[in-house]
Amino acid sequence: MSLPGHPSPEDIYERARKKIPAISLATVYKNIRTFLDSGMLQEVSLHHGSLRVEPNHEPHHHLVCVNCKSITDLDASGFDPLQFRRGLPRGFRVKRIAVDILGICQRCSSAGAPKHR
Amino acid sequence: MSLPGHPSPEDIYERARKKIPAISLATVYKNIRTFLDSGMLQEVSLHHGSLRVEPNHEPHHHLVCVNCKSITDLDASGFDPLQFRRGLPRGFRVKRIAVDILGICQRCSSAGAPKHR
């Protein structure tokens, strides 16, 4: 938590070693997973297990199920990307804006949907 | 391109095999990379190389450099998540909304910043 920015497991490992020199990378991964599962930490972008390709160039958002990792497109007409232009640091050239709405899909809500993985 | 949704390399491989039975998975990966680099395809969420952890629970957006993969937090006050509540499919339980502003950061713009990776 004391690390700045958005550390990787390796970053956390390096940091942890300063206090607990014998700690292993596996333990770091195990603890990160525990924290992610508990919601104490989040992932910067959801890990789908493998690369997912986006052929749809129309402006749209993604509805992502954090349980089964399904991705559904959501029309983005009426969405104003300009609202984000304010407050950007100088020199940052915006290419596109990705909006991911994370949650639990209908299918996973109903029934005892097993954790996908 | 003809595949629905957001196919994985494996999906594309399966599909390609129907037309070109001898094609290899490596070729599929190579071509996906070419298309990604050319902008013909996009990644659903940017691949950072490894998991990135998010300790910041305050509402904020991410400024992501698609070149060096750096992540910067951007305050999200004044941002109205309710605008996304409309048009959601029934039964989808929203947990959080992630806004990633993808582009090229200042540092990478200036000078011949080498492609990270």
Next chain:
DNA sequence: ATCGCTGCAAAACATTTGCAGTTTG
């Protein structure tokens, strides 16, 4: 003849898991 694309196999990573030993309460 050259250049680019391919398959194959191996490498390189990132992440998880089994297991046996420790620690904690």
Next chain:
DNA sequence: CAAACTGCAAATGTTTTGCAGCGAT
């Protein structure tokens, strides 16, 4: 003592790479 946590090493899964061959220009 039971439950939770750890290190290690091995397994898994994804993606990249080296290389030799093949095809088109």
